[in-house]
Amino acid sequence: MLTAVQPWPRTEEEALAEQDRLRARVVTEPGPASPATVAGLDVAYDDSGDRLGAAVVVLDATDLSVRDTAVIKGRPAFPYVPGLFAFREVPALMAALEKLTVRPDVLICDGHGLAHPRRFGLASHLGVLTDLPSFGVGKTRLIGEWEPVGEARGSRSALVDAGETIGAVLRTQDGVKPVFVSAGHRIDLDGACALTLRLARRFRLPETTRAADRICRDLLR
DNA sequence: GCGACAG
DNA sequence: ATCTTGTCGC
Secondary structure (H helix, E strand, O other): OOOOOOOOOOOHHHHHHHHHHHHOOOOOOOOOOOOOEEEEEEEEEOOOOOOEEEEEEEEEOOOOOEEEEEEEEEOOOOOOOOOOOHHHHHHHHHHHHHOOOOOOOOEEEEOOOOOOOOOOOHHHHHHHHHOOOEEEEEOOOOOOEOOOOOOOOOOEEEEEEOOEEEEEEEOOOOOOOOEEEEEEEOOOHHHHHHHHHHHOOOOOOOHHHHHHHHHHHHHOO
8 A cells, every 4th residue: 555665774974864865755735625534653662672663653633533543563683873863663653554444634742843954854754655745743852942932832933953944833722832843745835723723722742642652551551 | 172962 | 872750840
């Protein structure tokens, strides 16, 4: 159903070259006006860090009911290196995506997209490999600076690096620590922020992320 | 040389 | 990511 993953980089040098190659395939466009389905993706690790569980959950964008779920167990495909994080989790996430029977209209990833040293974080990577609209919602920053964000839900501040807006620091709940939203592939920042707010009615993180987090965490126990 | 550093 | 309950600060 979705693109397969080829030979995987084994060194940082190879991973950097792969990012350079794939970055050229990122498409900049507004994104789906009103997606019918939204997917959340997440990975959890066991105590040793040798095993992981990946989950993808597809929700109905209107009522948030679960339309499909796919999980897989595996091993990290790369050490954790800031800026090369995608190489660790993408193979497992792609394998889970391939098990889906419902094609999601947009992928919402745990991590960053454009808000990355080379403008190609996990969300961009998964978007390009699947050619689905994708964006990232991170809990902490990787790069970039921003001005203080208003305390009210919906307030946002531009995340800037080297004079370029690479994402948004978005408040999803009054007085609660904001999240970091950035475009991945085939969706723009405004669309990503709007969708994030719609999916985070009650909690800091979008329901997609919360659902995926719960499922892959249970998978390891 | 010293911090910073998605998950 | 994960180890971890109560406790510190406003």
